[in-house]
Amino acid sequence: MATLEIQALELQIGEKLVCRNLNLCIQENERWGLLGKNGAGKTTLLHSLLGLRPITSGHILIDGKELAKLPRMELAAKIGILFQQGLSTLPATVFETVMLGRHPHVQSLLRDNPADVAIAHKALAAFDLDALSDREIDTLSGGELQRLSLAMLVAQTPQIFLLDEPSNHLDVAFQVKLLSILEQKISEQSACLLMATHDINLAARFCDRIILLKDEGEFLIGERDEILNEENLSAAYNCPIKSLSGEGRTLFYPL
């Protein structure tokens, strides 16, 4: 079971209001997309859901328990995040890095548990990184680093996935692969997911519910097909956006 509940959330960055009176409940097997223009506060919102930055008012509940009252390790075992800024590339190997994802689960002080090692290797293999296991991370390409960050998150085996621009640096094949891996992890781990993205079509393809941030703390929230339309998107991005339907899909593109 995994739920992330937000009650009457108000969030501010300096003078800028990100959202006011945001209420939602993300439940098991749900996939939520977080859209909004640059600087709308998508990253800020994701970070606040992990307690990485203070909220102005409201409540964030994880499985019904107040976020601030949960022990950090317990929280980290439950919620994982993919950051938009990649990993710092101070020297380490790919394998050493993916093992860090196991940190919230590690029991022994010094030894690596074979079960953790196996999980880390499976996560690497899922993103086709197993052959690079011994490589230095500062020799990786942008796409490989992004896949490594994703593998680290998968190795963390969270029940709530928060992703900030997961498709950054990924070619189309890996974007599709990423979605299928996430889909599989969500069903295996009875997890749920919230991804912030600038790629409307990625969200339209993968997410079943959408939060669309607008100016002045306003937002739209609901089923994908209710929210994603030309009118809402054009208003939110302050740019005319058209849609094109075919083969059971709708594609959005700016004019």
Place this chain on the structure above:
Amino acid sequence: MNPIANHRPRDFFLISNKQFLLFALLSILAIISILLSLLSGSVDISVSQLLNNLFHAENNLQTQVLQEIRIPRTIAAFTTGGLLALSGVIMQVLLRNPLADPYILGISGGAAVGALSAILLGLSGLWLSNAAFFGALLSILLVFGIANKFGNWSVTRLLLTGVVVSAGWGAVINILLTTSSTNNVQSMLFWLMGDLSQSRVGLAHFGLLVLGLAGGLMLSRSLNVLIRGELVAASLGIDVRALRLILYFSASVFTATAVTIAGSVGFVGLIVPHMLRLMGARDHRLLIPCSILLGGSFLVIADSLARTIIAPQQLPVGVVTAIIGVPAFIIILRTTIRK
């Protein structure tokens, strides 16, 4: 080749055989360096005499030299080197900066002002050590107080504060040097370069090193995570604020202690962690014990050379650490093939 089999952890705590080998070699180096230090000096002591004296004390010159001069000095050198290397590792994680060393936040500057003032006042021995320690403590609190104001304790702010406070201490040191008598300047320069000939080391100093090793190992996994960035660490369950406070104060106390024993011996705290990282020890579970071993051995060897190269005169050990450290580091940098 199956990558999973490749990484199966062995029965010991370390991750791979290659890394265990590094630890084993450094342990041997430590033993050799200590023996070398005990055997070198103006009084000839053979290996058999050494072993005899270590296990049953006899009342002769060799015993006296060993017990009163060489053993304490070797312990002082090893403790200082170990503390500096440990502090260097911690500072590099705390500041996430490869150029960080134990002195970057101004601790040695504060200690130097304390020590030089004591020399100026004609104090020596324990008073000199106390003055140095007091100066270091003052600097630790000063930097923390300034950097911590307004609750914004960012890496950049801490680093800038440390560098600026260091520069301030540097100015005071120069004033003290230029206004002192030639006689005092000689002792002051020895202190500034790092010198073990006047050092007194007690069990407490060595105990601190052991404590540092234990604490460092306990925090080593967290250090592995913190070095990837503060946000990453916080998202993986680490109390970043508390950890950074622990790191700042522990590294400061290790540095202050080292500086109190031997003055500001340069180079060990910067170079030893980097050498080991280049040799593959990035995991702090391995890097911390290895740094203590290599830092300790390095200073023991440097000190043995410092007191024998131009005997009966002694060189400040800080000069020797740079003379052997620079080429050693360049060789390792050039021979390490990156994958």
